Amino acid sequence: MKTTETPAPLPAESGAPITKTDVRPPPPVKQKKEGTVLNVFSHGVLVIWAFMVVLPLLWAVMTSFKDDRSIFSSPWSLPDSLHFDNWSRAWTQANMSDYFLNTVLVVGGSLIGTLVLGSMAAYVLARFDFPGNRFIYFLFIGGMSFPIMLALVPLFYVVNNMGLLNTIHGLILVYIAYSLPFTVFFLTAFFRTLPTSIAEAAFVDGASHSRTFFQIMLPMAKPGLISVGIFNFLGQWNQYMLPTVLNTDPDKRVLTQGLVQLAVSQGYKGDWSGLFAGLVMAMLPVLAAYIIFQRQVVQGLTAGALK
Numbered sequence: 001m002k003t004t005e006t007p008a009p010l011p012a013e014s015g016a017p018i019t020k021t022d023v024r025p026p027p028p029v030k031q032k033k034e035g036t037v038l039n040v041f042s043h044g045v046l047v048i049w050a051f052m053v054v055l056p057l058l059w060a061v062m063t064s065f066k067d068d069r070s071i072f073s074s075p076w077s078l079p080d081s082l083h084f085d086n087w088s089r090a091w092t093q094a095n096m097s098d099y100f101l102n103t104v105l106v107v108g109g110s111l112i113g114t115l116v117l118g119s120m121a122a123y124v125l126a127r128f129d130f131p132g133n134r135f136i137y138f139l140f141i142g143g144m145s146f147p148i149m150l151a152l153v154p155l156f157y158v159v160n161n162m163g164l165l166n167t168i169h170g171l172i173l174v175y176i177a178y179s180l181p182f183t184v185f186f187l188t189a190f191f192r193t194l195p196t197s198i199a200e201a202a203f204v205d206g207a208s209h210s211r212t213f214f215q216i217m218l219p220m221a222k223p224g225l226i227s228v229g230i231f232n233f234l235g236q237w238n239q240y241m242l243p244t245v246l247n248t249d250p251d252k253r254v255l256t257q258g259l260v261q262l263a264v265s266q267g268y269k270g271d272w273s274g275l276f277a278g279l280v281m282a283m284l285p286v287l288a289a290y291i292i293f294q295r296q297v298v299q300g301l302t303a304g305a306l307k
Protein backbone atom coordinates (compact mmCIF):
# COMPACT_ATOMS: atom_id res chain seq x y z
CA MET A 1 0.00 0.00 0.00
CA LYS A 2 1.51 3.32 -1.11
CA THR A 3 1.28 6.28 1.21
CA THR A 4 1.11 9.83 0.00
CA GLU A 5 3.22 12.42 1.75
CA THR A 6 1.85 15.88 2.26
CA PRO A 7 4.02 18.32 0.36
CA ALA A 8 5.67 21.11 2.32
CA PRO A 9 3.92 24.46 1.97
CA LEU A 10 5.56 26.74 -0.54
CA PRO A 11 6.61 30.19 0.52
CA ALA A 12 4.21 32.90 -0.45
CA GLU A 13 5.04 34.53 -3.71
CA SER A 14 5.60 38.22 -3.89
CA GLY A 15 2.35 40.03 -4.07
CA ALA A 16 0.36 37.06 -2.74
CA PRO A 17 -1.46 37.41 0.56
CA ILE A 18 0.30 35.97 3.58
CA THR A 19 -1.86 34.09 6.06
CA LYS A 20 -1.24 33.65 9.76
CA THR A 21 0.03 30.12 9.17
CA ASP A 22 2.76 31.44 6.87
CA VAL A 23 4.19 33.81 9.51
CA ARG A 24 6.20 32.08 12.15
CA PRO A 25 6.76 33.79 15.54
CA PRO A 26 10.33 34.88 16.21
CA PRO A 27 12.33 32.72 18.53
CA PRO A 28 12.21 33.82 22.20
CA VAL A 29 14.92 36.30 23.08
CA LYS A 30 16.88 35.57 26.19
CA GLN A 31 16.42 38.17 28.86
CA LYS A 32 19.53 40.09 29.65
CA LYS A 33 20.82 40.07 33.15
CA GLU A 34 22.24 43.57 33.07
CA GLY A 35 18.99 45.11 34.29
CA THR A 36 18.75 42.66 37.18
CA VAL A 37 22.34 43.28 38.21
CA LEU A 38 21.79 47.05 38.07
CA ASN A 39 18.65 46.81 40.20
CA VAL A 40 20.39 44.67 42.78
CA PHE A 41 23.33 47.08 42.92
CA SER A 42 21.11 50.18 43.24
CA HIS A 43 18.96 48.58 45.94
CA GLY A 44 22.07 47.50 47.78
CA VAL A 45 23.45 51.04 47.74
CA LEU A 46 20.12 52.38 49.02
CA VAL A 47 20.05 49.83 51.84
CA ILE A 48 23.60 50.72 52.87
CA TRP A 49 22.77 54.45 52.74
CA ALA A 50 19.60 53.94 54.82
CA PHE A 51 21.60 51.94 57.35
CA MET A 52 24.21 54.70 57.61
CA VAL A 53 21.51 57.34 58.17
CA VAL A 54 19.16 55.45 60.49
CA LEU A 55 21.78 53.84 62.73
CA PRO A 56 23.15 57.11 64.24
CA LEU A 57 19.62 58.36 64.83
CA LEU A 58 18.57 55.19 66.62
CA TRP A 59 21.79 55.18 68.62
CA ALA A 60 21.23 58.78 69.75
CA VAL A 61 17.64 58.03 70.82
CA MET A 62 18.75 54.88 72.65
CA THR A 63 21.60 56.71 74.40
CA SER A 64 19.28 59.49 75.59
CA PHE A 65 17.56 56.95 77.86
CA LYS A 66 20.79 55.64 79.45
CA ASP A 67 22.73 56.85 82.43
CA ASP A 68 26.30 58.16 82.14
CA ARG A 69 27.88 54.91 83.34
CA SER A 70 26.06 52.81 80.73
CA ILE A 71 26.98 55.22 77.93
CA PHE A 72 30.70 54.54 78.42
CA SER A 73 30.60 50.94 79.65
CA SER A 74 28.19 49.52 77.02
CA PRO A 75 27.54 52.13 74.33
CA TRP A 76 25.92 49.71 71.84
CA SER A 77 23.68 47.82 74.24
CA LEU A 78 20.06 48.60 74.99
CA PRO A 79 19.39 50.62 78.16
CA ASP A 80 18.74 48.52 81.24
CA SER A 81 15.92 50.92 82.17
CA LEU A 82 14.42 54.03 80.63
CA HIS A 83 15.84 57.09 82.39
CA PHE A 84 13.24 59.75 81.62
CA ASP A 85 14.93 62.04 84.11
CA ASN A 86 17.52 62.78 81.40
CA TRP A 87 14.84 64.50 79.33
CA SER A 88 13.37 66.40 82.26
CA ARG A 89 16.84 67.52 83.37
CA ALA A 90 17.72 68.76 79.89
CA TRP A 91 14.34 70.47 79.50
CA THR A 92 14.47 72.36 82.83
CA GLN A 93 18.03 72.64 84.13
CA ALA A 94 19.69 73.10 80.73
CA ASN A 95 17.03 75.65 79.66
CA MET A 96 16.14 73.65 76.56
CA SER A 97 12.52 74.76 76.98
CA ASP A 98 13.49 78.43 76.54
CA TYR A 99 15.72 77.65 73.56
CA PHE A 100 12.97 75.55 72.00
CA LEU A 101 10.40 78.33 72.39
CA ASN A 102 12.73 80.93 70.89
CA THR A 103 13.45 78.65 67.94
CA VAL A 104 9.75 78.03 67.30
CA LEU A 105 9.08 81.78 67.31
CA VAL A 106 11.98 82.61 65.00
CA VAL A 107 11.49 79.75 62.56
CA GLY A 108 7.69 80.06 62.54
CA GLY A 109 7.73 83.79 61.83
CA SER A 110 10.48 83.58 59.23
CA LEU A 111 8.87 80.60 57.48
CA ILE A 112 5.54 82.38 57.12
CA GLY A 113 7.19 85.57 55.92
CA THR A 114 9.41 83.69 53.46
CA LEU A 115 6.53 81.77 51.91
CA VAL A 116 4.26 84.82 51.61
CA LEU A 117 6.85 87.20 50.19
CA GLY A 118 8.57 84.56 48.09
CA SER A 119 5.34 83.29 46.51
CA MET A 120 4.20 86.82 45.66
CA ALA A 121 7.53 87.72 44.05
CA ALA A 122 7.72 84.39 42.20
CA TYR A 123 4.16 84.78 40.86
CA VAL A 124 4.90 88.23 39.45
CA LEU A 125 8.18 87.11 37.88
CA ALA A 126 6.57 84.02 36.37
CA ARG A 127 3.30 85.50 35.06
CA PHE A 128 3.98 89.11 34.07
CA ASP A 129 6.35 90.55 31.50
CA PHE A 130 7.74 93.98 32.40
CA PRO A 131 11.05 95.79 31.91
CA GLY A 132 13.63 94.39 34.31
CA ASN A 133 11.85 91.08 34.88
CA ARG A 134 14.83 88.92 33.99
CA PHE A 135 17.23 91.26 35.78
CA ILE A 136 15.31 90.94 39.07
CA TYR A 137 15.06 87.18 38.59
CA PHE A 138 18.81 86.84 38.09
CA LEU A 139 19.41 89.00 41.15
CA PHE A 140 17.60 86.38 43.21
CA ILE A 141 19.60 83.66 41.49
CA GLY A 142 22.80 85.53 42.34
CA GLY A 143 21.73 85.68 45.98
CA MET A 144 21.83 81.87 46.09
CA SER A 145 25.50 81.85 45.12
CA PHE A 146 26.54 84.57 47.57
CA PRO A 147 28.26 82.98 50.60
CA ILE A 148 26.80 84.07 53.90
CA MET A 149 30.27 84.24 55.47
CA LEU A 150 31.09 87.32 53.37
CA ALA A 151 28.01 89.16 54.64
CA LEU A 152 28.36 88.53 58.37
CA VAL A 153 30.35 91.66 59.24
CA PRO A 154 28.30 94.19 57.20
CA LEU A 155 25.10 92.38 58.23
CA PHE A 156 26.06 92.80 61.88
CA TYR A 157 26.50 96.56 61.47
CA VAL A 158 23.29 96.93 59.46
CA VAL A 159 21.22 95.06 62.05
CA ASN A 160 22.92 96.96 64.88
CA ASN A 161 22.25 100.37 63.27
CA MET A 162 18.59 99.43 62.83
CA GLY A 163 18.31 98.56 66.52
CA LEU A 164 17.44 94.93 65.78
CA LEU A 165 20.48 93.26 67.32
CA ASN A 166 19.69 90.59 69.95
CA THR A 167 15.98 90.64 69.07
CA ILE A 168 13.65 87.92 67.88
CA HIS A 169 12.09 90.01 65.09
CA GLY A 170 15.52 91.10 63.87
CA LEU A 171 16.56 87.47 63.51
CA ILE A 172 13.27 86.72 61.72
CA LEU A 173 13.96 89.44 59.13
CA VAL A 174 17.48 88.13 58.52
CA TYR A 175 16.18 84.56 58.09
CA ILE A 176 13.61 85.80 55.56
CA ALA A 177 16.24 87.63 53.54
CA TYR A 178 18.52 84.60 53.71
CA SER A 179 15.81 82.20 52.45
CA LEU A 180 14.15 84.37 49.79
CA PRO A 181 16.54 83.65 46.85
CA PHE A 182 15.98 79.89 46.85
CA THR A 183 12.25 80.31 47.51
CA VAL A 184 11.77 82.68 44.57
CA PHE A 185 13.89 80.48 42.31
CA PHE A 186 11.91 77.35 43.19
CA LEU A 187 8.42 78.89 43.08
CA THR A 188 9.04 80.83 39.86
CA ALA A 189 9.65 77.57 38.02
CA PHE A 190 6.60 76.07 39.73
CA PHE A 191 4.21 78.92 38.86
CA ARG A 192 5.25 78.67 35.20
CA THR A 193 3.93 75.10 35.07
CA LEU A 194 0.44 76.04 36.34
CA PRO A 195 -2.29 76.51 33.70
CA THR A 196 -3.12 80.10 32.80
CA SER A 197 -6.69 79.40 31.68
CA ILE A 198 -8.03 79.40 35.25
CA ALA A 199 -6.44 82.76 36.05
CA GLU A 200 -7.74 84.22 32.78
CA ALA A 201 -11.24 82.98 33.60
CA ALA A 202 -11.00 84.68 37.01
CA PHE A 203 -9.97 87.96 35.35
CA VAL A 204 -12.93 87.69 32.98
CA ASP A 205 -15.27 87.24 35.96
CA GLY A 206 -13.95 90.47 37.44
CA ALA A 207 -11.48 89.15 40.03
CA SER A 208 -8.56 91.42 40.89
CA HIS A 209 -4.93 90.36 40.71
CA SER A 210 -4.64 89.96 44.47
CA ARG A 211 -7.84 87.91 44.72
CA THR A 212 -6.77 85.71 41.82
CA PHE A 213 -3.42 85.09 43.46
CA PHE A 214 -4.60 84.36 47.01
CA GLN A 215 -7.81 82.44 46.19
CA ILE A 216 -6.90 80.62 42.98
CA MET A 217 -3.20 80.45 42.17
CA LEU A 218 -1.87 80.05 45.71
CA PRO A 219 -4.04 76.98 46.50
CA MET A 220 -2.98 75.45 43.18
CA ALA A 221 0.67 75.94 44.21
CA LYS A 222 0.21 74.08 47.50
CA PRO A 223 2.57 71.18 46.61
CA GLY A 224 5.33 73.61 45.69
CA LEU A 225 4.76 75.67 48.84
CA ILE A 226 4.99 72.59 51.03
CA SER A 227 8.18 71.43 49.31
CA VAL A 228 10.01 74.74 49.57
CA GLY A 229 8.60 75.20 53.09
CA ILE A 230 10.18 71.92 54.22
CA PHE A 231 13.54 72.91 52.75
CA ASN A 232 13.42 76.32 54.41
CA PHE A 233 12.30 74.80 57.70
CA LEU A 234 15.27 72.42 57.73
CA GLY A 235 17.72 75.20 56.90
CA GLN A 236 16.32 77.69 59.39
CA TRP A 237 15.89 75.18 62.21
CA ASN A 238 19.51 74.04 61.91
CA GLN A 239 20.93 77.55 61.36
CA TYR A 240 23.82 78.28 63.68
CA MET A 241 26.06 80.93 62.10
CA LEU A 242 23.50 83.75 61.86
CA PRO A 243 22.13 83.52 65.44
CA THR A 244 25.66 83.23 66.82
CA VAL A 245 26.64 86.56 65.24
CA LEU A 246 23.35 88.45 65.58
CA ASN A 247 21.93 87.01 68.79
CA THR A 248 24.36 87.16 71.70
CA ASP A 249 21.74 87.61 74.44
CA PRO A 250 21.71 84.42 76.60
CA ASP A 251 17.96 84.76 77.21
CA LYS A 252 17.16 84.79 73.47
CA ARG A 253 19.33 81.97 72.24
CA VAL A 254 17.91 79.50 69.76
CA LEU A 255 18.17 75.72 69.93
CA THR A 256 21.46 75.35 68.07
CA GLN A 257 23.14 77.85 70.37
CA GLY A 258 21.65 76.07 73.37
CA LEU A 259 23.01 72.70 72.23
CA VAL A 260 26.51 74.14 71.85
CA GLN A 261 26.27 75.74 75.28
CA LEU A 262 25.00 72.47 76.73
CA ALA A 263 27.87 70.55 75.15
CA VAL A 264 30.42 72.99 76.53
CA SER A 265 28.96 72.88 80.02
CA GLN A 266 28.66 69.08 80.01
CA GLY A 267 32.34 68.84 79.20
CA TYR A 268 33.01 69.88 82.80
CA LYS A 269 30.02 68.26 84.53
CA GLY A 270 29.97 64.97 82.62
CA ASP A 271 26.18 64.89 82.12
CA TRP A 272 26.32 63.13 78.75
CA SER A 273 22.89 61.60 79.11
CA GLY A 274 21.34 65.07 79.37
CA LEU A 275 23.30 66.16 76.32
CA PHE A 276 21.92 63.30 74.23
CA ALA A 277 18.43 64.03 75.49
CA GLY A 278 18.74 67.65 74.36
CA LEU A 279 20.09 66.49 71.00
CA VAL A 280 17.09 64.25 70.43
CA MET A 281 14.74 67.08 71.42
CA ALA A 282 16.24 69.27 68.70
CA MET A 283 16.09 66.43 66.20
CA LEU A 284 12.50 65.27 66.68
CA PRO A 285 10.68 68.27 65.07
CA VAL A 286 12.74 67.93 61.90
CA LEU A 287 12.06 64.21 61.61
CA ALA A 288 8.37 64.68 62.35
CA ALA A 289 8.02 67.41 59.70
CA TYR A 290 9.67 65.30 57.03
CA ILE A 291 7.73 62.13 57.91
CA ILE A 292 4.40 63.97 57.82
CA PHE A 293 5.05 65.91 54.60
CA GLN A 294 7.31 63.52 52.69
CA ARG A 295 4.62 62.70 50.12
CA GLN A 296 3.89 66.39 49.53
CA VAL A 297 7.60 67.07 49.08
CA VAL A 298 7.87 64.46 46.33
CA GLN A 299 4.70 65.72 44.65
CA GLY A 300 5.97 69.29 44.72
CA LEU A 301 9.31 68.36 43.18
CA THR A 302 7.77 66.31 40.37
CA ALA A 303 4.98 68.81 39.72
CA GLY A 304 7.48 71.61 39.39
CA ALA A 305 9.49 69.61 36.85
CA LEU A 306 6.62 68.49 34.62
CA LYS A 307 4.18 70.63 32.69
